[in-house]
Amino acid sequence: MDLIDVFKNKKIGDTISVEGWVRNHRRQKEFGFIDFYDGTSFNSLQIVYSKDLENFADIQKILVGASLKVEGTLVESVGQQEFELSATSISVIGSCDDTYPIQPKRHTREFLREVAYLRPRTRLFQAVFKVRSIAAQAIHNYFQEHNYVYVNTPLITTTDCEGENQMFKVTTFDLKNVPFKDNHVDYSKDLFGHPAFITGTGQLHGEAFAMAFKKIYTFGPTFRTEKSNTKTHANEFWMIEPEIAFCDLNGLMDIEEDMLKSVVSYVLKNASEEIVFLDQFVEKGLKEKLEKLVQSKFIRITHHDVVDLLKKADCKWEFTPDYESDIAKEHERYITDYFNAPVFITDWPKDIKAWYMKENPDGCTVAAVDLEVPGAGELMGGSQREEDYNTLIKRAQEKNVNLESIDWYLNLRKYGGCYHSGFGMGFERLLIYLTGVENIRDVIPFPRTPGSCEY
DSSP: OOHHHHHHHHOOOOOEEEEEEEEEEOOOOOEEEEEEESSSSOEEEEEEEESSSHHHHHHOOOTTTTTEEEEEEEEEOSSSSSSEEEEEEEEEEEEOOTTOOOOHHHHHHHHHHHHTTGGGSSSSHHHHHHHHHHHEEEEEEHHHHTTOOEEOOOSOOOOSOGGGGGSSSEOOSSSTOEEETTTEEOGGGGTTTEEEEEEESSSHHHHHHHHHHHHEEEEEEOOOOOOOHHHTSEEEEEEEEEEETOHHHHHHHHHHHHHHHHHHHHHHHHHHHHHHHHHHHHTTTHHHHHHHHHHHOEEEEEHHHHEEEHHSSSSSSSSSOOOOOOOOOHHHHHHHHHHSOOEEEEEGGGGGGGGBBOTTTTSSSEEEEEEEETTTEEEEEEEEEOHHHHHHHHHHHHHHHOOGGGGHHHHHHTTSSSEEEEEEHHEEEHHHHOOOOOOGGGGGOOBBBTBBBOO
């Protein structure tokens, strides 16, 4: 029986059988207590046993980490818990020795990264990865309920969207004997006949499906070669990328706000025990922060007006606000604090944004939007896509994009194209916000970051 069923459905006096692991074991001379969990419930079950059991001496030798099968009767508890299991039988399924690293004490997150294959057994990471699972379900629920088609875009691609320097290369070449022709790598002899990459985004392929289904979304792994060791960057992470035909920038912001509020509400409802734990031990005020977001009215303001506010602010900035540049983390914090709400920043300088974003009539900005949320900064980035064939070619050339690699994408503008928009949200960025755990390495089961590819 799963513990989730025990806590939801069982009553005092019920006889049950459970299987799981030992989190803690407190031994007394004539009895003992085992803190027992099986991962199906965030709550653990206290097992009480006495010397009446014929294998009492063997039970007292059971160490933390061992897996057990326990049979017994649910009885009222004299401790803090509502009930406990009075054991009539305890048998060891898998023993554990005293080298087991996850002992019943607080471990640093840095230490737990070194034993990432065991850290899901701690309460912190049981909470984090349960929230991850529930948030993923919430995302699928939202898009499915709003008639979006889920599209699995390719992980291997020839399309240069993020820039070749940001993408992992795929090859079958023997790296000790790479063929050359005219002093260049001869990709005609490689598996695909030309350069190929591990995807950095599903956006371009998603747009192709949006031109057939109107509303689509992707949700899958993406990869970047960026050699960054910040708390918010990883070389492998997950992205949610909806694309919507016949949708302008204002419509896109409506969708972003509605989707985020829906996901946060779902997590608050379905991971309530985990959120309470994280609020208590990770980020004080986490639950209140999430509830406030659901009730907030998101602000919309242009990049130009944001810079106006930053220049007027009585602050000594580390990075001087500039009308032609991105805004810094300190600026993001100021803006969300200023409005005391999530903020959509729109109409960014075109020179600092991607080539596929729609150019505004002023010729200087693009119809792009970033969503900044209090306490976390940028959470989503999106834009209205450039639908004009000639303008798109011009923008791609300005950004030195290989036109041959995107000829099919350009053709979408020739064959029944329309105005359309989309956004991307890093799943781990969302999880950092939902859990209060500030390092991306601690919201990914097995993180891949520069110098780190264990397990």
